[in-house]
Amino acid sequence: MSQNDKTCLPLIIYYMREKYYTHAEENLKLYNNDPVLRFFKTFATLMEGNTQEASRELLQLRDHPHPSLCSTVALIHIQQTSETIDLVEAVYGDRALYYTALLFWILELDLRARTCVEKMLKPSESSPEGLILKGWMMLTSDTEEDRPQAIRYFDSGVQDTGSVLGLMGKMEHDETSPIRSSSLIQTSSRRSS
Template sequence: MSSFIQAGIIYYSQEKYFHHVQQTAAVGLEKFSNDPVLKFFKAYGVLKEEHIQDAISDLESIRHHPDVSLCSTMALIYAHKRCEIIDREAIQELEYSLKEIRKTVSGTALYYAGVFLWLIGHHDKAKEYIDRMLKISRGFREAYVLRGWVDLTSDKPHTAKKAIEYLEQGIQDTKDVLGLMGKAMYFMMQQNYSEALEVVNQITVTSGSFLPALVLKMQLFLARQDWEQTVEMGHRWENHLSPGRLKLQ
């Protein structure tokens, strides 16, 4: 899966654009047809749009894949608890399965479990999984980026300020899109708009059609009260939202 696709999915999840989450995952599946992570995110988008039974069916089909076994089982428990008629026996079986999976889980599985927990608002639990993953593999850059995002979106101001350290550690010398977006958001929160714009430009240089970066750029021009650039970015945004099109990279 490309870093643009994953960053797009996570951005849309954060903004609660769950139909876009499904669209983005579907576009990714056209290129990577058997990618279990993309299938998981597509099911997550379906779940968050309250199509519970469809989501359960989709999650059941991938829950035994090692990379997504943990997050899929968690999502299934989450889904069953949202049913009108709750199947207590199914939840009990899933909770037992979750305990068994945790005993031999991989770093990748911990990562996606952390992503899921963060997206549903369980920040502290997400941190537990990310920290456990970093104990297994300290060189897993994406885990530092995720930890940075978890801190960035925390409702505790002192935690949000620490986010940049994790983001920098995760980005290093790469063009990690999710990491760069987090860094731009951090500078926006600090009202350091020139630094934020510089970071967003690093993303748009690589892909001028990546919609989340265009949205961030427009928000920055608005914050700076640069009306001419805001209008121009608005027109570019419209071009990427024409009927039937969703540009990701």
């Protein structure tokens, strides 16, 4: 292993610090099974712009005791410096994109949630979960103009699935809709007179 080679790690650290990533990768080929050196090789790959490949490898390296923390930090770095949404979609797929959007929406990071949902619905607006989540985002939006459009997304999402979350959204829309609210007030005032 690399622990017996006294020059391997210092040389790699030097190459990384000086941004000689190709040189670092060449030296790392000597010890393919060492998880720490695999981390540095993956980090060099990341710094050369191969985000997807590096992300996959970093996810695997998180299970090794020595590079687990630095792998997690590198993944956070990827998320902060690159387009997180593209990474999630490319590495994990539509399902992960949906749950990421859901998490962003729950955390009230509306712009990120909207970006995820739009990316998910871009090929075709056929994802019931994506449509329902977009409905919720419209309904809970700070922009008054977005709210009336929410029902369209709820209707489309509930149409084939009968999703409880979608049905809840439709009920919430009906309760908060100014047209619906004013007609309920008029109906109740007629009954009381």
